[in-house]
Amino acid sequence: MSVLQSRPALRWLVPTGAALAIIGGGAAVGTFASAAEPNLPERSAAQLLVDLQTAHLDGLSGTVIKRADLGLPSLPGIGGRGSAELTSLVSGTHTLRVWHAGPDQTRVALLGTLGETDVIRNGKDVWIWDSQANKAQHTTLDESGPTGRPDHLPTTPQEAAEQALAAVDPSTEVRVGRSASVAGRDVYELVLEPRDATSLVGQITIAIDAVEHVPLRFQVVPQGTSKPAFEVAFTRVDFERPDPAQFAFNPPPGAVVTEGTRPEGRPALPTGVEQPTVVGSGWTSVLAAKVPQLAGTTNAETDGAEANLLRGLLGGLPEVNGEWGSGRLVTGKLFTALLTDDGKVFVGAVKPERLYEVAQSNR
Known part of the structure; x- marks a missing residue:
């Protein structure tokens, strides 16, 4: 089982003769890890990328801690248990147990x-x-079915690493950080840093097991700070193949069981809302969408329950304007969202100026 089998594109990052700079147009690669405890053999960034791409495992299990402090604003007009549960997905500290024995045998608790x-x-x-x-809830997949898991923040360092490595391109500096210990195991640290200062990401660090070459910790650090705003890391890990019984689930007596359906294609969007598009690429890409329901909601003369709800949500957000128009701004440690008065939404891990630029080009 390839640890990063969904990232075959990594192969082009490491040409024959890894002493050359990698990342197509010249991303600088730190040559070797600095001296630190534990004392590990020197590995270049190019070698660590090869390690990630070629590692194979029979299985894995362990305990994962996920921490998120994205700086989400408090939105007026929102309350109750449902909203608290939604917010908990992207904030706070959570403990998970994970088991993995291949793409068709996984469990996350x-x-x-x-x-x-x-x-x-x-x-x-x-x-x-x-x-x-x-x-x-039970769902039966066909041969081409997805894993059955909804979109979510990564639950393991491996998932997070795959998503981050997809962004590695000439806009990224790749280097080796300090060696360390995670979950009682020696690790190398691979550091990814955006070259574009428009990105809110200061750096991403991936701690790679020195023997198994599996990511054991993943951190995202915003610009201007050394404290991660998002982290997922093993506190205990075992590389033995899990017992098949871990994947055999039988509902206990009295449980309410429903049969789910596998979603076909993209989920349906609300009336009038178009499928989002991505503007740009890499660290400064922006998700753009049209949401007609937003248009005119700040106008007190607009009636209706939906308009009142949106007005309550947007009313506490700072107003912004420019040549692109006017709207409201939502800011966090690793994201910015612009909601325009003419019904458009722009979101990215970028500074507001980048969103204004995209909004101007999408007038």
């Missing part, structure tokens, strides 16, 4: 104070189990 929520794939069968509610 989100541990809570009163129970746990599990997502289990075993071949074509996918179960989502809520122990607190004693409810289970």
Whole structure:
């Protein structure tokens, strides 16, 4: 099982003769790890990228801690349990147990104070189990079906690393950081830094197991600080193949079981909302979408429950304007969102100026 089998494009990063600079137009590559404990053999960034691409494992299990402090603003007009649960997905600290024995045998358990929520794939069968509610949903995949897991923030360092490495291009500086210890294992640290100061990302660090070449920790550090705003890391890891029983789920007596359906294509969007498009590439790419429901909601004369809800959401956000028009701005440590008065949304891990530039080009 290739650890980064979905990232075959990494091969072009490391040409024969890895002493040459990698990343097509000249991203600088730090040559060797600096002296630090533990004392590991020297490895170049190019060698670590090859390690990630070629590592193979029979299986993996362990405990993962995920921390997120994205600086989400408090939005007026939003409250209740549902919103709290939504916010918890992108903030706070969460503990997960993970098991992996190949792409068709995976299990992730989100541990809570009163129970746990599990997502289990075993071949074509996918179960989502809520122990607190004693409810289970089952879905059967076809041969081309997805993993059955909804879009989410990464739950393991491997998933996070794959997403980050997809952004490696000439706009990225790649170097080796200090060696360290994660989950009791020696690791090398691979550092990715955007060259464009428009990005809100200061650097991404990937701690790579010195023996198994698997990412054990992933951190995203915003510009201007040394504290990660997002981190996912193993606190315990075992590279033995998990027992098949970990992937065999049988609902307990009394559980409410529903049969789910595999979504076909992209999920349906609200009436009038167009599929988002991506403007630009790499670190400074921006997601752009038209949301007609936003148009005119700041106008007090606009009636209706939907308009009142949106007005409550947007009313507490700072107003901004420019040649592109006017709207409201949402800012966090690793993202910025611009909601224009004419019903457009622009979101990216970039400074506001980049969103204004994209908004101007999309007038």
